[in-house]
Amino acid sequence: MKIVRTFAEARDLASGRVGFVPTMGYLHEGHISLVDAARRDCDTVTVSIFVNPLQFAPTEDLASYPRDLDRDVALVEAAGADVVFAPPLSEMYPSDPLTRVTVSGVTETMEGAIRPGHFDGVATVVAKLFAGVAPDVAYFGRKDAQQLVTVRRMTADLSFPIRVVGSPIVRESDGLALSSRNTYLDPAQRIAARALSTGVLAAAAAVRRGERSGGILEEIAARPVDAEPGIDLDYATLADQETAAPLGALDRPAFLAVAARVGRTRLLDNVHIDPDGGEWVPDEGIRLAETSILYREA
Ligand code: AMP
Numbered sequence: 138m139k140i141v142r143t144f145a146e147a148r149d150l151a152s153g154r155v156g157f158v159p160t161m162g163y164l165h166e167g168h169i170s171l172v173d174a175a176r177r178d179c180d181t182v183t184v185s186i187f188v189n190p191l192q193f194a195p196t197e198d199l200a201s202y203p204r205d206l207d208r209d210v211a212l213v214e215a216a217g218a219d220v221v222f223a224p225p226l227s228e229m230y231p232s233d234p235l236t237r238v239t240v241s242g243v244t245e246t247m248e249g250a251i252r253p254g255h256f257d258g259v260a261t262v263v264a265k266l267f268a269g270v271a272p273d274v275a276y277f278g279r280k281d282a283q284q285l286v287t288v289r290r291m292t293a294d295l296s297f298p299i300r301v302v303g304s305p306i307v308r309e310s311d312g313l314a315l316s317s318r319n320t321y322l323d324p325a326q327r328i329a330a331r332a333l334s335t336g337v338l339a340a341a342a343a344v345r346r347g348e349r350s351g352g353i354l355e356e357i358a359a360r361p362v363d364a365e366p367g368i369d370l371d372y373a374t375l376a377d378q379e380t381a382a383p384l385g386a387l388d389r390p391a392f393l394a395v396a397a398r399v400g401r402t403r404l405l406d407n408v409h410i411d412p413d414g415g416e417w418v419p420d421e422g423i424r425l426a427e428t429s430i431l432y433r434e435a
Contacts, residue, residue, distance in 0.1 A: 138213070138214045138218055138220065138221065139219070139220050139221070140220075140223060141220060141221070141222055141223075142222075142224055143228055144224070144269030146222075147183055147185075147269070147270050148269070148271055150183075150219065150220045151181040151220065151270075151271070151272075152180060152181055153179070153180025153181060154179045154180045154181070154273045154274070155179060155180070155183060155270070155272040155273050155274070156175030156176070156178055156179030156181065156183070156272060156273070156274045156275075157175070157182075157183050157185070157267075157272030157274070157275045157276070157299075158171045158175055158182070158183070158184045158185070158275075158276045159184075159185045159262075159263060159266050159275065160185060160186055161186070161187065161189065161202065162188060162204055162209050162317070163203040163204060163209065163320070163431075164186075164212045164213065164317075165315045165316075165429050165430055165431045166307045166315055166425055166430060167278055167280060167306070167314075167315040167316075168184075168212075168278075169212060170278075170304055170305070170307050170423065171276040171278060171304050172184060172216040172276075173216060174276050174304050175274065175276050176216070176218070178274060178302075181219050182217065182218040182219050183218070183219065183220040183221075183222055183270055184213045184220070185221075185270065186209055186221060186222070187222075187223065188202050188204065189229075189258060189259070189262040190226070191230075191257070191262055192256075192257075192258030192259045194253070194255070198318075202317070203317055203320050206223060209221070212430065222270065236261075237257050237260075237261050238260040238261045238264045238291060238295075239257050239260065240256060240260050240287045240290050240291050240294070242290075242380065243283070243286045243287055243381045244256040244257075244287055244381075245381075246283075246374065246382065246383060247372055247374055247376065247381065247394060247396065248283050248284075248405075249283065251372075251396070256283075256284070256287050259284055259287060260287055260288070260291045263291065264291060264295060264297075267292070267297045267299055272299055273299065273300065274299065274302060275288075275299050275301050275302070276304055277301060277303055277304065278303070278304055278306065279303045279305055279306050279407070279409050279422075280306045280307075280316070280406075280407070281405065282392045282394050282405075282407045283376075283394070285301075285303045286380070288301055303409075305420055305422045305423055306407070306420075307422060307423050307425065308334060308424045308425065309425055309428065309429055310424055310427060311331055312338060312424070313327075313330055313333070313334050314333070314334060314405070314406045314422070315429055315431065316404060317431070318402055318403070319402075319429075320431055320432075321401070322399060322400075322402055323400075325367070326367060326400055326402070329365050329368055329399060330368070330399050332361040332362045332364070332368055332397070333362060333368075333397055333404055333405075333406040334406050335361040336357065336361045336373065336406075337358050337393055337394075337407055337408045338408070339358065339360070339361070340355075340357045340358040340408065340419075341408045341410075341421050343357050344387065344408075344417055349386050349388070349417075350385075351375040351387065354375050354387065354393055356373075358373040358393055358395050359373035359395065367399060368399050369397060370395065370397045371398065371403070372396055373394070374393070374394055374395075375387065375391055375392075375393045376391060376393075377389060377390070377391060378390040378391055378411075390410070390411050390412065391409075391410045392407045392408065392409045393407055393408050393410065394406070394407040408420060408421060
């Protein structure tokens with residue numbers, strides 16, 4: 138496996154069908170599941186590690202975001218990736234960018250409403266990575282559901298010849314969706330944070346029992362979070378998988394997303410709900426049998 142700092146080197150090392158996994162590092166099994174999917178489909182697997190300042194507001198956690206390149210390199214090497222692209226700021230933004238990619242519409246609700254400018258930062262860096270790495274297939278987690286909608290739309294609108302694949306959420310054994318930000322949680326917060334997955338998984342169970350009302354599903358997802366004193370719910374929303382527009386009823390491919398603040402840490406979770414024959418089937422993601430590598434020494 139090679140570690141490179143420039144777009145040119147990342148392109149030079151790629152051959153055949155190129156699978157690409159963009160990340161901000163501090164990797165866990167959620168990221169590794171994307172590397173695994175790329176490894177199955179592609180000849181070259183390139184993983185980028187870049188904490189993108191453009192997608193953080195001045196009040197957010199850019200400075201404290203966890204970073205450990207040596208640990209990340211060991212993890213992606215073990216997963217069988219070919220190239221780690223870890224650009225310095227000067228490669229990604231040689232000068233202050235005057236060009237931004239704005240995806241309207243799909244970014245107006247949920248995360249886009251709460252984090253103004255966030256998806257401009259995401260769309261801009263992903264467009265630059267797509268242009269510079271030139272992959273055939275790019276892998277994103279369903280964990281960041283609205284980000285996936287935004288990236289798909291940006292890719293189509295800008296005619297990138299890249300297939301965007303959405304991959305299931307990987308969860309701790311107790312249900313909590315893996316996130317690099319979980320390392321911010323103290324032990325009591327870590328226990329309280331389970332309320333997010335408890336809520337969306339209860340809503341998934343209700344979908345299986347036949348519930349189709351957006352309001353009722355949102356209420357079911359919100360209940361455990363509202364009941365947890367240490368957590369503040371930002372939203373529980375049933376949304377269209379293509380447009381991220383809120384839905385009154387489950388009548389098309391959707392995701393039920395929750396966002397909440399646990400102390401100073403913002404966490405997200407969701408279940409995607411897709412049609413299968415005549416049924417609506419919720420995707421509850423994949424549960425680890427044991428504690429994630431996030432909490433273990435690399
Ligand atoms: P990040 O490093 O947080 O920017 O995430 C990089 C990629 O990994 C994004 O496509 C995320 O959606 C994905 N990802 C993060 N957490 C998970 C998870 N628990 N399960 C699946 N994918 C994830």
